[in-house]
Amino acid sequence: MSDPLVLFMPSGKRGHFPVGTPVLEAARQLGVYVESVCGGRATCGRCQVSVQEGSFAKHKIVSSLDHISQRGPKEDRYDRVRGLPEGRRLSCSATILGDLVIDVPQDTVINAAVVRKRASDKVIERDPAIRLCYVEVEEPDMHKPLGDLDRLKAALVRDWGHAVGFDRLEVDFALIPQVQKILRAENWGVTAAIHHDNGEARIIALWPGLHNEAYGIACDIGSTTIAMHLVSLLSGRIVASSGTQNPQIRFGEDLMSRVSYVMMNPDGRHAMTAAVRQAIDSLIGEVCEEGKTARTDILDLVFVGNPVMHHLFLGVDPTELGGAPFALAVSGATHLQASQIDLSVNPGARVYMLPCIAGHVGADAAAATLSEGPYRQDEMMLLVDVGTNAEIVLGNRARTVACSSPTGPAFEGAEISGGQRAAPGAIERVRIDPVTLEPRYRVIGTELWSDEDGFAEASKLTGVTGICGSGIIEVVAEMFLAGIISEDGVIDGSLAERSPRIVSTGRTFAYRLKDGEPSITISQNDVRAIQLAKAALYAGVKLLMQKQGVETVDAIRFAGAFGSFIDPKYAMVLGLIPDCELDKVKAVGNAAGDGALMALLNRGHRREIEETVRRIEKIETALEPDFQKFFVDAMALPNKTDAFPRLSAHVTLPERKQPQEGEGGRRRRRSR
Numbered sequence: 322m323s324d325p326l327v328l329f330m331p332s333g334k335r336g337h338f339p340v341g342t343p344v345l346e347a348a349r350q351l352g353v354y355v356e357s358v359c360g361g362r363a364t365c366g367r368c369q370v371s372v373q374e375g376s377f378a379k380h381k382i383v384s385s386l387d388h389i390s391q392r393g394p395k396e397d398r399y400d401r402v403r404g405l406p407e408g409r410r411l412s413c414s415a416t417i418l419g420d421l422v423i424d425v426p427q428d429t430v431i432n433a434a435v436v437r438k439r440a441s442d443k444v445i446e447r448d449p450a451i452r453l454c455y456v457e458v459e460e461p462d463m464h465k466p467l468g469d470l471d472r473l474k475a476a477l478v479r480d481w482g483h484a485v486g487f488d489r490l491e492v493d494f495a496l497i498p499q500v501q502k503i504l505r506a507e508n509w510g511v512t513a514a515i516h517h518d519n520g521e522a523r524i525i526a527l528w529p530g531l532h533n534e535a536y537g538i539a540c541d542i543g544s545t546t547i548a549m550h551l552v553s554l555l556s557g558r559i560v561a562s563s564g565t566q567n568p569q570i571r572f573g574e575d576l577m578s579r580v581s582y583v584m585m586n587p588d589g590r591h592a593m594t595a596a597v598r599q600a601i602d603s604l605i606g607e608v609c610e611e612g613k614t615a616r617t618d619i620l621d622l623v624f625v626g627n628p629v630m631h632h633l634f635l636g637v638d639p640t641e642l643g644g645a646p647f648a649l650a651v652s653g654a655t656h657l658q659a660s661q662i663d664l665s666v667n668p669g670a671r672v673y674m675l676p677c678i679a680g681h682v683g684a685d686a687a688a689a690t691l692s693e694g695p696y697r698q699d700e701m702m703l704l705v706d707v708g709t710n711a712e713i714v715l716g717n718r719a720r721t722v723a724c725s726s727p728t729g730p731a732f733e734g735a736e737i738s739g740g741q742r743a744a745p746g747a748i749e750r751v752r753i754d755p756v757t758l759e760p761r762y763r764v765i766g767t768e769l770w771s772d773e774d775g776f777a778e779a780s781k782l783t784g785v786t787g788i789c790g791s792g793i794i795e796v797v798a799e800m801f802l803a804g805i806i807s808e809d810g811v812i813d814g815s816l817a818e819r820s821p822r823i824v825s826t827g828r829t830f831a832y833r834l835k836d837g838e839p840s841i842t843i844s845q846n847d848v849r850a851i852q853l854a855k856a857a858l859y860a861g862v863k864l865l866m867q868k869q870g871v872e873t874v875d876a877i878r879f880a881g882a883f884g885s886f887i888d889p890k891y892a893m894v895l896g897l898i899p900d901c902e903l904d905k906v907k908a909v910g911n912a913a914g915d916g917a918l919m920a921l922l923n924r925g926h927r928r929e930i931e932e933t934v935r936r937i938e939k940i941e942t943a944l945e946p947d948f949q950k951f952f953v954d955a956m957a958l959p960n961k962t963d964a965f966p967r968l969s970a971h972v973t974l975p976e977r978k979q980p981q982e983g984e985g986g987r988r989r990r991r992s993r
């Protein structure tokens with residue numbers, strides 16, 4: 322009879338093991354990550370698993386509680402002292418008696434709470450760069466004059482070298498003066514934090530006795546917002562999340578104005594570096610308070626950001642990023658110590674920054690690429706992160722290309738007459754009746770439309786203060802569908818006879834969206850600003866499609882806050898993105914933050930994105946002769962040359978204007 326078959330879920334790894342093998346040992350042999358701090362002494366409780374009972378025909382396994390050893394004294398003791406949840410076993414103590422399906426609890430599920438309507442939440446398999454390893458070190462012996470530190474290293478290699486995968490250890494210099502005291506404090510029992518990444522294993526922190534807490538930080542440094550997760554490296558659980566405004570905003574709203582600030586002010590770089598580091602340090606304080614975690618238990622930190630944020634955080638002058646050839650000081654992944662960048666966490670804590678893709682496509686785009694994984698699949702996926710600079714990635718398993726495009730701040734509500742950031746009171750949805758040209762809208766903060774009973778009451782608290790990015794996209798798209806603007810983006814003044822909503826502003830016309838105080842009008846300049854922004858984005862996308870030799874894309878992912886609120890249909894009506902099945906266009910929220918989390922919890926993901934970034938072909942839009950043509954074509958709504966057949970199945974676009982036709986000769990129809 323063959324040895325029992327054990328299947329670990331959710332990894333699906335399986336293998337045969339002799340009766341009596343501890344479950345933890347079987348997991349290790351198969352490369353299934355199960356945490357363990359105490360080294361199998363049944364004291365840390367980190368190695369918990371559960372047995373799935375039943376018949377698993379697909380795997381030819383009948384798994385039963387009779388196929389695992391009964392709870393012994395060690396597990397009973399742990400249960401008495403710390404409590405073992407119902408159905409959980411300590412895998413270091415439980416042994417295999419027969420066929421088993423073992424569930425390894427995965428606490429890290431990203432996106433569950435972050436994005437509405439997320440199709441599939443992803444589980445991150447854990448394999449962090451930091452491991453806590455408890456050992457009992459031999460006492461000193463006059464006959465074996467080996468130093469305390471050397472005996473500690475030998476014990477760690479003996480007990481943990483095989484499981485964690487190292488055969489020699491380095492040690493941080495700062496620990497050497499402390500080692501003797503720490504070893505003696507708890508009778509030669511000591512927990513070492515070992516950082517094992519980048520080809521080296523190193524002791525970075527030491528505690529007397531069993532130390533059972535290790536945390537990490539995953540942080541996305543956006544030009545507007547800094548978002549952070551505090552994560553347990555031992556369970557993978559996100560224990561607290563928070564965000565704050567990037568204080569660099571006071572030096573310049575967008576990236577280029579911050580680069581100019583550095584160019585004009587000799588101390589500007591230092592001031593901006595200090596500001597962002599202080600903001601991050603206080604955010605760490607905030608998440609620690611919320612998660613009831615000591616700063617000194619933070620041992621690993623992962624940061625992502627666009628190239629300018631990345632450089633300023635590292636203290637690098639970003640001036641070179643202000644002009645061609647947009648040279649990065651460093652493009653590869655960066656490893657450093659948190660103490661080198663003034664962060665108050667454990668003195669030995671490590672920092673990992675993801676690689677930047679190119680001078681305008683940063684570590685945030687790399688992180689979003691890691692999270693969405695166009696390179697892991699066959700379909701041609703377009704990933705766009707729209708900010709003042711759009712970062713665009715297009716690819717599949719065979720090939721991935723990337724570029725950035727200067728969309729400007731219009732999508733964020735800047736440079737638009739009634740524009741504002743997405744906040745309560747901002748108009749976020751708009752519909753225009755194609756016959757009467759009367760609008761109705763919805764504002765952030767209430768689910769009611771402006772023409773519904775109770776809207777005035779519901780919006781009393783916030784008021785109707787302006788229009789945000791998603792609202793601007795919808796209003797311009799609706800104006801196009803209602804025939805108020807032509808495919809060239811010109812507001813048709815002749816409609817003023819038909820509707821008081823069309824008003825003259827001198828040489829051009831405007832559309833009055835909201836009366837009263839404040840009144841909100843969409844001017845010809847507003848429409849132009851949106852056309853310029855969307856044309857820049859589309860031209861960048863088109864250039865990447867040309868490089869890939871494709872006419873269409875299979876899936877579109879919008880990363881970032883902007884993408885979470887725009888309606889794919891309207892984005893397509895405007896010609897912001899290429900034609901695609903509507904249900905294949907998805908908002909993925911803070912994909913950069915998700916990517917940072919993946920890199921924090923699994924060092925394999927670090928190697929994966931480093932390798933991917935090396936392979937991504939970087940396209941510089943400014944050097945591409947066709948960019949200008951694509952841009953000009955994309956100024957039209959939705960586009961002068963490109964068709965949108967899949968969108969047309971849902972929306973009847975206004976017929977294209979024929980050159981010989983007069984202004985009044987167009988028929989306009991649409992459906993909802």
Ligand code: FES
Nearest residue numbers: 357363366368413
């Ligand atoms: Fe620590 Fe099992 S490894 S309790």
